[in-house]
Amino acid sequence: MSIRGLKKKQPKTFKVKIVTVDAEMEFSCEMKWKGKDLFDLVCRALGLRETWFFGLQYTVKGMCTWLKMDKKVLDQEIPKEDPISFHFLAKFYPEKVEEELLQEITQHLFFLQVKKQILDEEIYCSPEATVLLASYAVQAKYGDYDPNFHEPGFLAHDELLPKRVLRQYQLTAEMWEEKITAWYAEHRGIARDEAEMNYLKIAQDLEMYGVNYFPIAQNKNHTDLLLGVDAKGIHIYSINNRFSPNKSFEWSAIRNISYSEKELTIKPLDKKAEVFKFFSSQLKVNKLILQLCIGNHDLFMRRRKVDSIEIQQMKAQAREEKARKKMENQRLAREKQLREEAERAKEELERRLFQLEDEARQANEALLRSQEAAELLAEKAQIAEEEAKLLAQNAAEAEQERQRLEITALKTKEEKRLMEQKMREAELIAVKLVKESDRRAKEAEHLKQDLHEAREAERKAKQKLLDITRLNCPHMVKYPQYLPPDTRDANFDKGSIKLDLKDIDLKRLSFEIERERLDYLEKSRKFEDRLKELKSEIHALKLEEKQSGLYS
Numbered sequence: 445m446s447i448r449g450l451k452k453k454q455p456k457t458f459k460v461k462i463v464t465v466d467a468e469m470e471f472s473c474e475m476k477w478k479g480k481d482l483f484d485l486v487c488r489a490l491g492l493r494e495t496w497f498f499g500l501q502y503t504v505k506g507m508c509t510w511l512k513m514d515k516k517v518l519d520q521e522i523p524k525e526d527p528i529s530f531h532f533l534a535k536f537y538p539e540k541v542e543e544e545l546l547q548e549i550t551q552h553l554f555f556l557q558v559k560k561q562i563l564d565e566e567i568y569c570s571p572e573a574t575v576l577l578a579s580y581a582v583q584a585k586y587g588d589y590d591p592n593f594h595e596p597g598f599l600a601h602d603e604l605l606p607k608r609v610l611r612q613y614q615l616t617a618e619m620w621e622e623k624i625t626a627w628y629a630e631h632r633g634i635a636r637d638e639a640e641m642n643y644l645k646i647a648q649d650l651e652m653y654g655v656n657y658f659p660i661a662q663n664k665n666h667t668d669l670l671l672g673v674d675a676k677g678i679h680i681y682s683i684n685n686r687f688s689p690n691k692s693f694e695w696s697a698i699r700n701i702s703y704s705e706k707e708l709t710i711k712p713l714d715k716k717a718e719v720f721k722f723f724s725s726q727l728k729v730n731k732l733i734l735q736l737c738i739g740n741h742d743l744f745m746r747r748r749k750v751d752s753i754e755i756q757q758m759k760a761q762a763r764e765e766k767a768r769k770k771m772e773n774q775r776l777a778r779e780k781q782l783r784e785e786a787e788r789a790k791e792e793l794e795r796r797l798f799q800l801e802d803e804a805r806q807a808n809e810a811l812l813r814s815q816e817a818a819e820l821l822a823e824k825a826q827i828a829e830e831e832a833k834l835l836a837q838n839a840a841e842a843e844q845e846r847q848r849l850e851i852t853a854l855k856t857k858e859e860k861r862l863m864e865q866k867m868r869e870a871e872l873i874a875v876k877l878v879k880e881s882d883r884r885a886k887e888a889e890h891l892k893q894d895l896h897e898a899r900e901a902e903r904k905a906k907q908k909l910l911d912i913t914r915l916n917c918p919h920m921v922k923y924p925q926y927l928p929p930d931t932r933d934a935n936f937d938k939g940s941i942k943l944d945l946k947d948i949d950l951k952r953l954s955f956e957i958e959r960e961r962l963d964y965l966e967k968s969r970k971f972e973d974r975l976k977e978l979k980s981e982i983h984a985l986k987l988e989e990k991q992s993g994l995y996s
Contacts, residue, residue, distance in 0.1 A: 458518070459527035462486050462500070465556035470527060473517060480513040486532055493758060494550040496743065499535035502528075507728060510535060510735065533557060536739050537654030539675045539747065541644040546762035548637050555584070555640040558647045563606055567652045568687070571609045575620075577643055578604035579627030584639035589629045599624065635773050651687040655679070656736055658729055660708075660722040671722065673736045675743065678710060680720075693720070695744040701737050703730040856988055863985055866978055877971055884964050891957045 457472040460482065469489060473482055479500065487495045500511040504521050511530065512520060522528055534557050538544035545551045559581060561567045562574065569577065581604060586594065599621045610620070631639065647653055655672040662669065670681040672689065678698070679689035693710055700711040708730050710720040724730050751759065 460517075461527040461529045462532050463529060464490070464532045465553060465560060475518060476516065478514060478516050479511040479520070482517055482530075483511070483513060490532075490549060490553075492547065492549055492553075494545070494547055497534050497536050497538070497550065498532060498553070500530040501533050501535075502530050507726075509728070509732065535736075536743055537648075537675050538743075541648050542641060544747070545641075545644070546758050548765075551637060551640055551644070555643055558644060558653070562647065563603055565606050565608055567647070567650055569606070569647075569650055571612065573646065573650075574605050574609050575623050576627055577646055578624045579631060580639045580643040580646075582624060582628045583631040583634055584636045584643070587636075588632045589625070594625070596621065633777055635769070637769070655686075657681070657686065658724065658733055659683075660724055662722055669722065671733065673733065673740060675740055677744075678737065691720075695741045698741070701734060703727075703734055706730060708733060852988065856985060859981075859985055863978075863982055867982070873971065873974075877967070881964070881968075884960065887960070895957070 456475045458475060460471050460473055462469045462471065469486070471482070471485055471489075473485075483495070483498075483500055486500070487493075487498075492498070501508055502511060502522055503509070504523055509521070511517065511522075517528075534554055537554075541551070541554065545554060558567070559577075562569050562577065582599065582602070583589075585602075586598075596618065600617065604624060605620060634642070653674075655674045658671045658673075660669050660671045668683050669690075670683060670686065672679040672681055672686070677692055677694040678701075679693075680691040681689050693712065697713050698710060699713040699715075700709075702709050702711075705727055706723050706725070708722055708724060712719070724733070
């Protein structure tokens with residue numbers, strides 16, 4: 445067989461995109477597939493067995509419609525797009541979620557869809573109930589509350605409350621988070637599926653839960669009523685009140701529902717009761733209402749019959765799964781409790797260890813301080829002992845110095861006395877020297893005067909001798925060359941003798957004067973040296989006396 449023949453036998457396909465509440469999937473469908481084929485493919489992909497609650501919804505010309513299971517997909521009025529988009533949603537709602545929702549995936553899909561309807565305000569919920577529902581949603585998403593991990597602001601990016609509630613109360617995001625967290629902390633130990641079930645159990649009691657609303661009119665001109673279809677029956681509401689129905693028809697009380705064009709007729713089981721007729725805006729709306737009525741009625745009757753083998757098996761499996769999960773949750777709770785206790789014990793041991801380490805550190809520090817203090821005290825004692833020795837030595841030296849100073853003082857007194865005596869002697873010597881000097885000066889004056897007189901006498905004697913010589917030998921004086929040598933020599937000898945005698949006396953006198961002057965100078969020099977020595981000794985004694993006064 446050729447490759448071309450194989451290609452011809454391959455079926456033609458088209459692509460579809462299935463959008464669930466929290467995911468998107470794409471499939472390739474054969475051209476001949478019916479709605480049920482595509483629906484079963486999606487259920488198998490999700491692992492869903494409770495398929496009777498769900499359907500594939502699409503939007504065409506602004507109207508939401510459910511895909512028919514018994515007709516081909518491409519034969520229905522689906523949007524012309526590639527891929528074709530369908531929303532996998534809950535089409536019918538259970539009367540009691542806890543009894544009818546058996547699979548965890550079914551419960552999870554209902555939880556997500558109902559939560560979205562509440563947040564989108566398709567289901568009205570009071571503000572108090574929305575906070576409680578939000579706390580269960582947080583428990584399902586984050587698990588048990590841990591203040592160390594779930595710090596303020598951890599819900600900032602989660603949409604948990606309807607905008608209507610946020611507008612109604614002027615509270616900050618932090619205040620809303622505080623209110624939700626207060627409830628959230630109370631749900632400790634609740635598993636995710638339990639939190640979602642608690643959410644649904646609260647939501648199923650809301651008036652608008654599971655109700656599909658359609659605008660209707662009692663005549664062809666006015667649309668002043670709302671028709672609601674849910675799991676319990678058909679309800680008629682006023683246009684402004686979707687909470688309390690004006691009239692209700694339970695499924696057990698309805699005999700027949702039919703439509704003709706835009707007119708829909710509800711016949712009660714009681715033949716005497718009035719038949720209710722109303723008009724819708726389009727024929728398609730009547731078809732959709734009838735489709736929802738048939739499905740809800742079938743489920744209503746199904747709940748009141750004995751469960752099929754499949755349902756019984758599913759319920760048994762659900763019970764076993766719940767029991768197993770319960771045991772698993774209990775085991776996990778015990779392990780968690782034991783782990784928390786172990787962590788607390790560990791923290792206590794760590795705290796105690798830290799405390800003991802701190803005490804040991806403080807003890808070591810105290811021991812070190814004690815050792816340092818002991819060493820310091822020993823050092824201080826040694827220093828004190830050395831200071832005592834030094835003080836004793838200083839005291840002994842001071843005593844010796846005192847004795848020395850006393851001896852010095854005695855010596856000083858004796859030396860002072862001797863010095864005073866020497867000073868007195870020096871003063872006496874000085875007085876004597878002054879007197880001697882005066883005497884010598886007088887003698888020198890007398891000698892000078894005698895010398896002057898002697899010289900004057902010599903002059904006079906020479907003059908007299910010359911005069912005598914002139915008188916006795918005038919011619920010899922005039923002509924001394926003619927004198928006889930002997931005569932000349934004799935005369936001169938006589939004069940020379942006289943002159944020599946006179947000169948000898950003068951020289952002797954001058955020599956004596958000079959000798960006396962030198963003696964005087966020598967004595968004066970010696971006296972001055974002695975005076976200097978006395979002054980030095982007196983100055984030294986004064987210094988010693990001052991020092992002895994300081995020491996004392």
